[in-house]
Amino acid sequence: MTENIESQLPQWLGIIQAAARFQKLFITGCPKSGTTWLSTTLNGHPQVVAAGEGRFAWRLFPLLQQAGGIFNTDQKNNGGSEQAYIYDAELQLVMRSFSEGIFLRYLAASGKPASAVRVLADKTPQHILSVPLLRTLYPSCKFINIVRDPRDAATSALFHLALNDPRPKDKYVESFITESWKVHVEAAVAAQERLGPSVILNVRYEDMHRDERNVIRRCLEHIGVDWSESSVESCVQSGSFEKLSGGRKRGQTDPKSFYRSGTVGDWQNHLELNLARRCCHAVKNLMDRFGYEIDAMPGSGATVAA
Numbered sequence: 001m002t003e004n005i006e007s008q009l010p011q012w013l014g015i016i017q018a019a020a021r022f023q024k025l026f027i028t029g030c031p032k033s034g035t036t037w038l039s040t041t042l043n044g045h046p047q048v049v050a051a052g053e054g055r056f057a058w059r060l061f062p063l064l065q066q067a068g069g070i071f072n073t074d075q076k077n078n079g080g081s082e083q084a085y086i087y088d089a090e091l092q093l094v095m096r097s098f099s100e101g102i103f104l105r106y107l108a109a110s111g112k113p114a115s116a117v118r119v120l121a122d123k124t125p126q127h128i129l130s131v132p133l134l135r136t137l138y139p140s141c142k143f144i145n146i147v148r149d150p151r152d153a154a155t156s157a158l159f160h161l162a163l164n165d166p167r168p169k170d171k172y173v174e175s176f177i178t179e180s181w182k183v184h185v186e187a188a189v190a191a192q193e194r195l196g197p198s199v200i201l202n203v204r205y206e207d208m209h210r211d212e213r214n215v216i217r218r219c220l221e222h223i224g225v226d227w228s229e230s231s232v233e234s235c236v237q238s239g240s241f242e243k244l245s246g247g248r249k250r251g252q253t254d255p256k257s258f259y260r261s262g263t264v265g266d267w268q269n270h271l272e273l274n275l276a277r278r279c280c281h282a283v284k285n286l287m288d289r290f291g292y293e294i295d296a297m298p299g300s301g302a303t304v305a306a
Contacts, residue, residue: 041216
């Protein structure tokens with residue numbers, strides 16, 4: 001039998017208060033850009049829990065906002081009481097109470113002692129599109145956004161996201177690079193310009209390959225947790241490709257695995273050069289901003305410092 005809601009109310013209120021003491025972090029990026037690798041890596045830190053993909057600000061909260069607007073319009077058009085209108089602040093409190101409960105479930109599932117944890121993170125790539133709402137719900141929250149060469153991201157998507165897509169390969173790749181990658185990276189750039197690098201840290205997937213410890217150290221500094229060598233090493237071990245893939249080395253490919261290859265520049269093995277160039281010219285300004293050259297060798301380009 002379902003427990004009486006009156007007896008659940010104090011617990012619900014307690015959840016909101018208990019979760020408020022933790023720093024909230026949102027790990028974002030275009031899909032197939034390394035958000036899972038980044039979150040698994042950060043989850044290796046004893047003060048961080050980063051092991052959940054809630055999707056709430058991307059999928060659920062817009063529906064709640066829409067429902068509130070529809071209800072208010074119906075009240076207005078059909079003689080309903082103004083006192084029953086749902087105000088934005090009320091909806092936002094409902095949203096926050098829902099997400100706080102999710103964050104605490106992440107903490108409980110992690111097995112880490114709450115007294116040791118300082119940061120609770122959600123890894124939802126598309127939450128970079130919800131930065132304004134999330135900053136309203138969590139005014140002190142932070143973001144770490146990971147950017148990947150659009151050609152490699154599209155190649156990874158071909159093996160994982162495009163399996164049931166009816167479009168021809170070239171159309172899928174073009175859409176992924178010129179629409180999905182473009183929208184997500186533009187959102188990350190705009191958010192960082194608006195809020196500053198102290199709130200949103202952009203890192204490159206390629207830099208994690210090239211200089212993983214330094215990138216991890218920057219991430220840990222960004223969220224305000226211990227960034228000693230031992231903490232960085234713990235993160236490195238947690239995000240090890242060999243560990244995540246079940247024993248394979250980087251470059252040993254399993255097309256059926258979520259951790260398929262773990263390499264930089266694999267797009268050259270799967271995308272026609274003319275297709276890649278055509279798609280990349282449409283996003284050249286964004287690629288230039290993050291040090292990706294259309295005609296460069298894989299892995300080249302400047303390191304992004306913010």
